[in-house]
Amino acid sequence: MTGPGEAAAVEAANAELYAALEAGDLDRMEAVWDDDDPAALVCIHPGWSMLRGRGQVLRSWAAIMAGTSYIQFVLTDVAVSFPGEGVALVSCQENILTSLEELGQAPRAVTCNLFRRDAAGRWRLRAHVASPVLEPGENDEDDAAGEAGG
Amino acid sequence: MTGPGEAAAVEAANAELYAALEAGDLDRMEAVWDDDDPAALVCIHPGWSMLRGRGQVLRSWAAIMAGTSYIQFVLTDVAVSFPGEGVALVSCQENILTSLEELGQAPRAVTCNLFRRDAAGRWRLRAHVASPVLEPGENDEDDAAGEAGG
Numbered sequence: 001m002t003g004p005g006e007a008a009a010v011e012a013a014n015a016e017l018y019a020a021l022e023a024g025d026l027d028r029m030e031a032v033w034d035d036d037d038p039a040a041l042v043c044i045h046p047g048w049s050m051l052r053g054r055g056q057v058l059r060s061w062a063a064i065m066a067g068t069s070y071i072q073f074v075l076t077d078v079a080v081s082f083p084g085e086g087v088a089l090v091s092c093q094e095n096i097l098t099s100l101e102e103l104g105q106a107p108r109a110v111t112c113n114l115f116r117r118d119a120a121g122r123w124r125l126r127a128h129v130a131s132p133v134l135e136p137g138e139n140d141e142d143d144a145a146g147e148a149g150g
Numbered sequence: 151m152t153g154p155g156e157a158a159a160v161e162a163a164n165a166e167l168y169a170a171l172e173a174g175d176l177d178r179m180e181a182v183w184d185d186d187d188p189a190a191l192v193c194i195h196p197g198w199s200m201l202r203g204r205g206q207v208l209r210s211w212a213a214i215m216a217g218t219s220y221i222q223f224v225l226t227d228v229a230v231s232f233p234g235e236g237v238a239l240v241s242c243q244e245n246i247l248t249s250l251e252e253l254g255q256a257p258r259a260v261t262c263n264l265f266r267r268d269a270a271g272r273w274r275l276r277a278h279v280a281s282p283v284l285e286p287g288e289n290d291e292d293d294a295a296g297e298a299g300g
Binding site for chain 1: 187192196198199200202227229231233234235236237239241243261277279280283284
């Protein structure tokens with residue numbers, strides 16, 4: 001149930017989140033998010049406070065779409081894992097190209113997207129947490145290792 | 151299996167993450183994190199790049215402990231949900247009190263912690279994603295709703 005085929009399906013569901021935003025298509029965005037337990041949805045945009053519940057979450061995407069004339073995501077370092085049956089976690093780095101400065105977004109965010117497989121077998125988004133990368137460099141791993149000191 | 155009792159157990163596991171850090175106790179921190187699938191662990195500290203794998207994740211906590219003389223977390227707005235059997239998501243706001251400026255942390259972060267129930271019935275941490283809150287105010291929900299414009 002959680003073989004390579006499932007991982008590919010999860011990656012496709014993850015890509016659809018960004019494609020829906022790039023297309024400014026709220027209907028597609030609504031389809032991305034789980035509707036089994038509306039109150040359980042969680043969304044954290046880079047630098048924002050927490051948003052909870054399907055209504056609040058989808059309104060935030062509508063607001064972002066309304067305020068964005070151009071946005072494109074290049075996803076790197078994408079990894080899929082399955083913490084349980086029918087649950088998948090995607091972690092990735094978002095490299096964000098936009099024509100707007102007023103979003104206040106960092107050009108890079110690191111993100112976890114949590115998906116649940118619904119009764120129809122589709123992977124639906126339960127939680128999106130994007131954290132802005134505020135470090136100047138790419139050597140974070142070296143920094144952490146170097147300071148650990150046993 | 152996912153009744154109020156389980157939610158309380160998950161909340162306790164979540165609290166132990168912060169208690170271990172406050173105590174500067176790496177052994178407790180190691181016990182918090184899942185060891186079933188070491189490569190699958192994901193950790194994002196506020197403003198940092200992504201860390202993956204048990205070794206890299208635990209080294210980062212060791213580095214934070216080594217560089218922190220005092221840190222305390224007040225968790226607010228804690229919510230627990232169960233996206234699947236044996237999987238729990240905790241979302242909360244971290245209000246961070248520290249004596250150090252050089253961590254570069256925002257005083258508030260919004261966080262999702264993903265737990266898996268292990269064979270012994272303990273809730274173990276699979277992913278920690280903390281995103282710094284960069285907004286000045288508390289009116290994010292109003293902002294999002296106000297800009298949505300249908």
